[in-house]
Amino acid sequence: MELLGIIWVSLRVSLAATTLAALASVPLGFWIAVREFPGKRVVVVILNTLFSLPTVVVGLLVYGLLSHSGPLGSLKLLYTPAGMTLGQWILATPVITALTYAATKGVDERVRPTALTLGADGWQAGLMVLREARYGLLAAVVAGFGRVISEVGAAIMIGGNIRGYTRTITTAIALETSKGEFQIGLILGVILLAVALSVNLFVHAFLRARP
Amino acid sequence: MNPNPAFRLRQIRQEIPGRTLLEVPELEFPTGEVSALVGPNGAGKTTLFRILALLDPPFAGALEFRGEPAAFSGPRWLELRRRITLVHQTPFLFRGTVFQNVAFGLRVRGEPQAIWPPRVAEALELVDLGGFQDRFVIALSGGEAQRVAIARALAVQPEVLLLDEPFANVDAGRISRLEALISEINHRLGATVIFSTHNLGQAFRLTSRVVTLVAGKVAEFGHENIFSGAVEGEGAEPWITVRGGWRIRIGPGVSGRVTCSVPPEAIALRPAGGPGASECNCFEGEITRMECHNGRVRLRVDGPVSFRVVLPDQEFQRQGIRLGDRVVVSFTPAAVKILEAKP
Incomplete structure (x- = not known):
């Protein structure tokens, strides 16, 4: 039963972080792709660099923010799943934004003028571009999810690996390995992959239903 | 007779950095008629079409649509765009079915769903693609895709139909059918049609109103014989x-x-x-x-x-x-x- 609880915490935190990140990052990535503004290249380079943002650095930063003496200490989010969600949100955002940017850029440049000349307004034309990019967008969100479900640094520093509360699959693996329980660690690793596989199968089934 | 031309261009200039693409001091396209735009590749035909379709504002100059200044932004832009439709030289079809594509213009206009099937069917019949509604666009040939794009433009019954090189990807056997279609669109739907081609003879077969573009400038009236x-x-x-x-x-x-x-x-x-x-x-x-x-x-x-x-x-x-x-x-x-x- 403890195992199910661990899987549940992992899924809940990572799915929440990915969803929140997608809600902000898909429109942001799209906006960066279709608008021209000074410094656009710099923004794209920074986004791509943030792909490699070390999870422990994010963990440390958020720890600082949420700790008692930190600026957001009064929210009492340290060592809670909500705090972990915040950390993972920071990790997923640049990944989803940058991949949304790439997916939007990859859409045929005739889509927008075609929609416009057929009478679409600006929003409708934008939605058509997103619709044409939908495979790329789903890949972006899946990549964001992969980034957060597999990370351990932020989860352990912000969540504290509290049994039955903030312990996730990855933090459990870290704990078991440090105890010398390599076998349990490996089994947990396989479980993590199985969870990720299920999520991906679900997404694929969703895509195949709408060609 | 319509006193106001479909389009009136004055001192229109289009540029990209370091290059002038189009320079038209004065030009009119009459309402309710077929006009042809003739010129070699790179003459500025597509550039002019994108301005007429209100997709690109000109760098300088004034464009009038039916006697009123054209708009390139705001609510009036949308209103005018919904009266003018451009069919791209190599048209893009949205992922999905032929029906979804042809009904697109009706959907974005918020037309009641009940009228979509008859309007789509009618437009497809006009381009000899009756019964193609449920085909996926990915399975269409180049010529069929071109005709679906024309049907998609016809479904919204535009006042002005702009056809950029409609004959470019059409096999020889279908050219005369497409020529007849252009006349038919003009007669039956009363639409102003402007099409481009680099075949002067073809232009004259369809209309006596021929504008020749060479290197971004309107050349003297095209010659025959x-x-x-x-x-x-x-x-x-x-x-x-x-x-x-x-x-x-x-x-x-x-x-x-x-x-x-x-x-x-x-x-x-x-x-x-x-x-x-x-x-x-x-x-x-x-x-x-x-x-x-x-x-x-x-x-x-x-x-x-x-x-x-x-x-x-x-x-x-x-x-x-x-x-x-x-x-x-x-x-x-x-x-x-x-x-x-x-x-």
Whole structure:
């Protein structure tokens, strides 16, 4: 039963972080792709660099923010799943934004003028571009999810690996390995992959239903 | 008659950094008619179309649509765009079915769903693709995709239909059908149609309103019945010898090698075999094509030397000319227009 609880915490935190990140990052990535503004290249380079943002650095930063003496200490989010969600949100955002940017850029440049000349307004034309990019967008969100479900640094520093509360699959693996329980660690690793596989199968089934 | 032209351009200039793509001091496209835009690749046809479709604002100058200034942003932009539809040279079809594509314009306009199927069916019938509704666009051939794109534009019944090189990806067997379709769109739907092509003859087959673009500028009216050769013969009526050894007499005062044109309106027709064959510049041939448009009839007379002829409708009726008739084409030496003379 403890195992199910661990899987549940992992899924809940990572799915929440990915969803929140997608809600902000898909429109942001799209906006960066279709608008021209000074410094656009710099923004794209920074986004791509943030792909490699070390999870422990994010963990440390958020720890600082949420700790008692930190600026957001009064929210009492340290060592809670909500705090972990915040950390993972920071990790997923640049990944989803940058991949949304790439997916939007990859859409045929005739889509927008075609929609416009057929009478679409600006929003409708934008939605058509997103619709044409939908495979790329789903890949972006899946990549964001992969980034957060597999990370351990932020989860352990912000969540504290509290049994039955903030312990996730990855933090459990870290704990078991440090105890010398390599076998349990490996089994947990396989479980993590199985969870990720299920999520991906679900997404694929969703895509195949709408060609 | 519509007093306000569909489009009026004044001092329109389009540029990209370091290059002028289009420069049109003054140009009009009449409402309710078919106009052709002729020019080689890179002449600025697509650039002009994108301005007329209100997709790209011009760098400078003023564009009027039906007598009012065009808008390139805001609510009026949307309102005007919904009256003008451009079919791209290599059209893009949205992922999904033919129906979804053709109904797109109706959907974004918020038209009731009940009218989508009949309107889509009607538009597809017009382009000979009846029954294609449920096909996925990914399975269409290039020519079919082109026609779906035209149907998609027709479904919204635009006031102005802009067709950028509609003949470019069409196989030879379908060209005449597409030409007929352009006339039909104009007649049946009353739409103003502007299409581009690099085939001058094709342009003239469909309309007498031809605008020629060369290197981003409107060139002088396109010429037809073009001949060239060295000027021979002294005196008042020299001639040039054209293919097959036939002579075309031209006006006096030119020498060297010339390129000339015979304006189709300056050519007279009479039945073959009749009297009056003594004048010069007479050529016998057969009528192989005729089209009626705006009170004028365009004919193609094929013989040893082929000519395109434009007759006023009344004259055409009076003579009772029919397809396949043998006729004599005649024109005066003075009617021959010298386009270029090289010593």
